[in-house]
């Protein structure tokens with residue numbers, strides 16, 4: 269059954285895809301101004317550009333408008349040159365920017381680009397340590413290289429490698445996916461089910477050396493997106509790589525649910541407190557809601573995952589333009605995403621991945637019989 273609030277939000281987000289396409293023309297939207305709607309773009313996609321391709325593909329899923337399938341293909345083609353970039357965030361680029369396009373629209377070109385990205389990631393796999401390291405070109409990371417790991421290198425990456433294995437019949441992709449996911453449990457997930465973003469490891473065997481963070485408050489705090497990325501990553505791992513990851517996905521989600529009893533938008537870091545001077549992060553909440561909807565599908569006997577995802581989405585819709593009849597801003601902006609509070613960088617902005625996950629949630633909530641299995 270459809271819901272009129274969700275239908276209106278989807279319409280607004282489709283308008284936003286149009287207004288974004290008019291502005292970006294061959295570049296990738298990165299973060300946007302919430303008053304003017306103006307995007308800051310990147311030429312090569314940085315780590316965020318794949319979400320623009322995924323968003324266009326979701327737009328096609330929501331509307332059936334073939335122009336959006338063509339747009340998704342154009343964006344996917346722009347991602348291809350990144351196949352050998354030395355960054356683990358190619359998982360974001362090639363899953364959301366290419367494989368999602370293929371899975372949603374059926375594009376064969378997108379499947380080929382997704383496979384190119386999977387091959388690139390496989391080349392970076394450290395077999396002794398059982399992990400794809402962050403890499404020397406990892407975006408926005410201070411300590412990068414062969415002995416560094418980030419939880420945000422698991423979402424997309426594990427799904428992409430697992431999909432590539434199924435698509436080609438080559439078991440090396442799945443083996444790398446499973447070992448990469450398993451190693452990050454040891455490196456980044458604490459015993460209480462919370463997540464630390466980053467870790468250093470011994471490159472000869474993958475053993476944990478120490479934990480730290482690039483974007484959270486400190487090594488002992490829980491950055492909102494660290495937890496949210498882990499939730500979506502292990503829900504994807506359970507679906508695409510092995511059901512043995514399901515208990516981890518559930519444990520991560522339970523930690524989140526214990527700390528968001530009312531389902532509102534979270535602060536940028538769970539240890540930052542709340543209040544008018546503490547930025548919230550709509551993108552973290554959107555990622556988590558998408559993860560909860562994946563878990564709803566994977567663990568149908570649990571009704572709370574869907575209920576809490578709905579509460580998060582309802583809260584997010586209060587941050588989507590237009591917020592009332594007199595709001596003259598471009599429609600479909602998901603406001604109040606916090607890119608990087610540590611550096612005071614784009615702390616109250618539209619974020620392209622926040623848009624992606626909100627639209628994924630809205631489509632799935634409005635169309636339960638034909639859920640996107642992404």
Ligand code: GLY
Nearest residue numbers: 315420483493607
């Ligand atoms: N690098 C992923 C993030 O900032 O969320």
